[in-house]
Amino acid sequence: MDRLSVSYAKGIIRWRWLVLLVTILATLGVASGGRFLSFTSDYRVFFGDDNPQLNAFESLQDIYTKTDNILFVLKPNNGKVFTTQWLEVVQDLTEESWQIPYSIRVDSITNFQHTEAVEDDLTVADLVEETGGLSQAGLDRIEQIALSEPALAKRIISEDSTTTGVQITLQLPPDDAVALDQAVKYAENMAANIEAANPELEVAITGLAPLSNAFPAASMADMSTLTPLMFLVIIIFLVTFLRSFTGTLGTLLVTIFSTMVAMGAAGFAGIKMTPPSAMAPTIILTIAIADCVHILVTMFHEMRHGTAKRDAIIESLRVNMQPVFLTSLTTVIGFLSLNFSEAPPFHDLGNIAAIGVIAAWLISIAFLPAFIAVMPVRVKPVATGKSSVMERLGEFVIGHRTKLLLGMGLIVVGTSSFISKIELDDRFIEYFDTTVPFRVDSDFTRDNLTGVYQVEFSINAEESGGVSSPVYLAHLEDFANWLRTKPEVVHVNSITDILKRLNKSMHGDDERWYKLPEERDLAAQYLLLYEMSLPYGLDLNSQINIDKSASRMTVTLDNVSSNDMREIALESTQWLRDNAPGYMEADGSGASVMFAHLADRNIKSMLSGTALAFVLISLSLVFALRSVKLGLISLIPNMVPAIMAFGVWGLFVGQVGLAVSVIAATSLGLIVDATVHFLSKYNRARKERGETSADAVRYGFKTVGSALWITTAVLVAGFAILSLSTFSVNADMGLLTAITIALALFIDFLLLPPLLMLFDGEKATAASTAPAAPAE
CATH class of the missing domain: 1.20.1640.10 (Multidrug efflux transporter AcrB transmembrane domain)
Structure with a gap:
């Protein structure tokens, strides 16, 4: 060689x-x-084609109206929304929102299709038709209706009437980043214009469309800031160390x-x-x-x-x-x-x-x-007779080998014990830090109006038209009521609320009739009459499929952890299995559920990848070093740093998400570097120079110690820079990898040499006749 x-x-x-x-x-x-090269703006890119949660979500969207949406959130600084001034702003925004590219539906408190009885007729009309002539009594009536309407309260209007929303549903062309960007930018310009015209009004934008658009924005921001920063750090390190x-x-x-x-x-x-x-x-x-x-x-x-x-x-x-x-x-x-x-x-x-x-x-x-x-x-020229820092470190390690072996063992065990404190938690809103507008607006929405995480259910009826069945509706209502008892649930949107309101209106708006129709034909007639009265774009396609054999239930959640999200989805499926007919069984889906399962699924899938990488790397070391003994010894400094790093993370941070599932594999390939170089020099000293294990350790520190220190410093700095990313997955990955690499050098300098002197401590039988390898 x-x-x-x-x-x-x-x-x-x-x-x-x-x-x-x-x-x-x-x-x-x-x-x-x-x-x-191009940037993708579809959050679905995080999920493989065979991902079951993605497939369930795509199936739901094929049945009902798409869920890509933009939500405007409006909060006046001077009180309630129910004034002529703010209702006019909401009404204007509702009308203008139809101009957003690819919008197919707009929902707000002003265009909510309110039903009421007028003599023997059912009247369906906008809740707010004209704002100019509204009296205080009229405003109070609108507020009372909005707050008592399950479809609006805690979804489009806040409980304290100080915040409202205008939701736009989009029909975006598939895999068209330009279309998405057009829609979101149009909405952002609208929000800026509204705030400019109304300084006392705060406007935020959230939804799945802004979420998708935030991904390429984060990518470009990181590439434009972190890469130049890393380049600057490289220059500083190279000038400092190489001179x-x-x-x-x-x-x-x-x-x-x-x-x-x-x-x-x-x-x-x-x-x-x-x-x-x-x-x-x-x-x-x-x-x-x-x-x-x-x-x-x-x-x-x-x-x-x-x-x-x-x-x-x-x-x-x-x-x-x-x-x-x-x-x-x-x-x-x-x-x-x-x-x-x-x-x-x-x-x-x-x-x-x-x-x-x-x-x-x-x-x-x-x-x-x-x-x-x-x-x-x-x-x-080098000064003669002067020992380097690495040579002095080598002498210290050799002189205190037993103490270091015991002390490092205790540190490894103690640090690793904190892994038990780690909790898996992944919330896609929090993938972005608080400097990203999407995160800021989403937090504002959660604090003032409604939750930002949703679980969707498509619940089948027994047959075509079966959504009007009293048995189906009764179980659907029980399911909705059970969900509303959960502390994490903010809002439940179900067709049962529409049917109860229609039943009441068809009985002279008598509150005693605010209940589900008891006859299938009657429920079907109510739905038909209601649909025929709805204006364009506000039909029931978002909640009922074409042949009325299934309905959609949307559950909005508070800022729950990914574990809680998965638990709620599983509990909901189990409730349907235990309390409803078999044909009504359904699994929760939606973007929130997909991301909640992603980290968990990724960890399981990466176990095999990490195991394979570990085996291949270990075999490579055994083959290259031509020593099974050294290869086995190298397993300890190759495994321990990652274990310790997770322990440190558990102690100081505690929560991990999607990034944790890839750290072990990527860091394994990096932390081996220092081990390889040290063992390579150690092996040369043993075979070429015929040195004892202690002298070979000295040779290793003298020849490669400085280079390992420099490369580790650069690697730690580089991955630490990733921790400045506005995308938390990258930031966590960067910081955890930097910790792992730093600990790897710590282990290679203070634990690996004592292990070599303990297990490879016999003296060489004879010095090699090969020329001595010059120092590095």
Whole structure:
């Protein structure tokens, strides 16, 4: 292997200009695929085609009106909504909302179809027809009706009458990000104009359409801020640690080229960017440095000890070729394991990052040495007789090996015990931090008007027209009433409320008749009469299917955890199973339910991916080190950091969501890097130099300690920058990975060496006749 590495290094130096040209041309060629990159604005992209919750939701939307919506929330600063001034604003907004692109329905308190008896006729009309001539008595009557109407209270009008909503239902073309953006931007402009004309009115916008539009906005925001920030951090670290203009410039070019290749390949592959995959450039910029640092630190060390630049490059590639390849391989395995994820955006992140890591390896062992060979490099000779910080650390570890072994064992066990404090919780509104307008408006909606999480049920009747059956309606009413007893439920929307109101109106608005019709034909006639009286766009298609064999029930929830969301959906299904006919059994669906199940499903699916990655990485180490013993020893520093990191997270944070399911796999490929480099140098000292395990540990600290410290610092800084993302999945992933990588170095410096001296402590029988490997 060493002989092959030397021949390769000599070839790179000989053909350095050709290598530089080919690298640049190949990079530009692949990077040209970047023109095909685009951002997706569909939140459904987080769910695979075989996701059962997605399929249930799509089936529901195929039956009833689509649920893509925009909700305007209006709150006057000076009191109630029920004044002529504010009702006129609501009425104008209701009318103008029909102009929003792709709107098919608008619901508000002003156009609510109120029913009442006028002599022997049923009158169906807007609750607010004219605002100009309304008296206080008229306003009070409208308020009383709105607050007592189940379809409006806690959904369109708040209990204290201070906040109201105007809901627009959209029929968006499938997979059309432009259409969605048009609709949301139009609504945002409307909201801005209303606030400008009414300074004392606060207007917020939420709903599934703004949610979808928030995803590409978060992606672009992170790419435009975090990637440049990471680039700046890289420059600072390289200048500080390498202290070489040529080395810094060469490393920057490697990271830039690697990122260009990865993103260009993503464009050619037709990958659509999402918040998780948008983190790929920052991750690649971070990881691509590691190979360069190890190559450069070894080269500079040789030159400081008098070796010519050409020979220093050759020696650096000789001692680093295998560990650099191995660390790249393990990192690629870790990222590729994300293809086991339930969330396709993590497939994209893993694949893009893996391509970037491969590109970084190829460019760092080809372009970087060729670049260094043609550029001037200045180094200061090393002072003789002076031990480095890493050498002193090595002596400390060797001298206190037993204490460190016991102490580190206690720290590992103690830290890991806090994993039990972790709770799984995923709320899609809180994927965005409080600087994102969608999150701000959604929180405002929840605090002032209604919940933002919904569970949908499509409940079948026994036959066509069966929604009018008294038996069906009675069980439906019982189900709605049971749901209303749940403390987490804010509102329940059911056709039984419409039928009770119609029954009352058909009996002279006598409150005693506010109950379900007792005859099927009568209920069917009420629905037919009511539908014939409804204006265009306000029909019952959103609640009853075409042949009236099923109805839709929408349950609005408070700010519940994902565990509570899943529990409510399961309890509801069980209630129907226990208390209603078999044909009425239904599962809860909807965007909220989909996201509530996502983290749980992702963790289960990633268990196999993480296990496979662990096995492949372990086998790679055994094969590369040619030692089963060292391979088995390496399992401890490879597993322990992630376990400790989750313990730290459990102690200080406690809650984890979608990000937790991918941390173990991705961090595994990264934390192995330090272990690989240390074991590689340790193994060289044992086999080439015939040293004892203690001396081999000294050699490891002396030769690779500084490089490990530098690369770990860069990796921690890079992933810590991800924690600044406005998308919490990325932020949690970045922070938890940074903690894991930092703990990995802690373990590799303080636990791995004592383990090596304990289990690999016998002396070599004879020194190798091979020449001693120069220090890095």
